[in-house]
Amino acid sequence: LNMGLLLDKKRLWNHNFNLDKKIVDLLEVGFPDFIATDAIEISLGGNQLTQHGRHLGIILMATDPVAHDVVCSHILHLDPQHIQYLRIAQERGYGSLSLEDIEIEGDISLEEIRQKTKNWDLGLVKVDKVDCNIKTIIGEPYCPGGCHGIFLDWLYMFKDRKPELWKNLPPWTVVIGQYSGDVSASRVMVIGTCSGIQGKVKARKLRKIRGCPPKHKDLVLWFFLKAGILNPLFRFDLIMDAYFFLFISWCKRLIKGRL
Numbered sequence: 001l002n003m004g005l006l007l008d009k010k011r012l013w014n015h016n017f018n019l020d021k022k023i024v025d026l027l028e029v030g031f032p033d034f035i036a037t038d039a040i041e042i043s044l045g046g047n048q049l050t051q052h053g054r055h056l057g058i059i060l061m062a063t064d065p066v067a068h069d070v071v072c073s074h075i076l077h078l079d080p081q082h083i084q085y086l087r088i089a090q091e092r093g094y095g096s097l098s099l100e101d102i103e104i105e106g107d108i109s110l111e112e113i114r115q116k117t118k119n120w121d122l123g124l125v126k127v128d129k130v131d132c133n134i135k136t137i138i139g140e141p142y143c144p145g146g147c148h149g150i151f152l153d154w155l156y157m158f159k160d161r162k163p164e165l166w167k168n169l170p171p172w173t174v175v176i177g178q179y180s181g182d183v184s185a186s187r188v189m190v191i192g193t194c195s196g197i198q199g200k201v202k203a204r205k206l207r208k209i210r211g212c213p214p215k216h217k218d219l220v221l222w223f224f225l226k227a228g229i230l231n232p233l234f235r236f237d238l239i240m241d242a243y244f245f246l247f248i249s250w251c252k253r254l255i256k257g258r259l
Helices: 019-028 065-075 084-091 110-117 148-161 216-227 236-255
Strands: 035-043 054-061 133-140 173-179 183-197 201-209
Touching: 019 084, 035 065, 035 148, 054 065, 054 110, 065 084, 065 110, 148 173, 148 183, 148 216, 183 216
Parallel strands: 133 173, 173 183, 183 201
Antiparallel strands: 035 054
């Protein structure tokens, strides 16, 4: 993942169903020749902001980004052929996805590391399969790095930070993506600029949060304002940092002619 090349304002651009292509596109302009990954403590499953850590106890170093991620996928017992951005990278000629073409050295073998991770739950689940009081209807396309994934993060903020609220969330129906069917529910929230319901809608409340995708902080704020759901990360200091100080910084750049 070579997102470090981008400024913050560009990172969310195409952070949707095009994300895998975007990741590989970055190799066109910045192909790293050294990668160091601190995997002494790692986290997986749940929300990227709140998920719990696990001890792996290794440091990975590589001179090829594709080879690096291929080895990482095997550490977590994933097939690199099933990881879209790696498959695209191979198709564009950036490297092989076969371990036979990768030279691996170190004071611990890949198989020893895989033994440590063989029973780990990676938490790979689609947002509509999450068992909670909020029903999620998914439309097309499914964007794990976009609106579907961002909303899954929002849900896991409750599971990881306030588990007692996990089963007691207000009964909203959330629609993400272009859904071709009808929706009948008391309260409906549509997430994403391109999301919509093509069939009939019968709802007492109908709200929408725009963005492609909306930022985590926007979901936290708008779910509170539009649905009255107070997220565990809805804190005054975080709101000030995310909005007030960001606005002040924007004004300073505007005055200095840097926008």
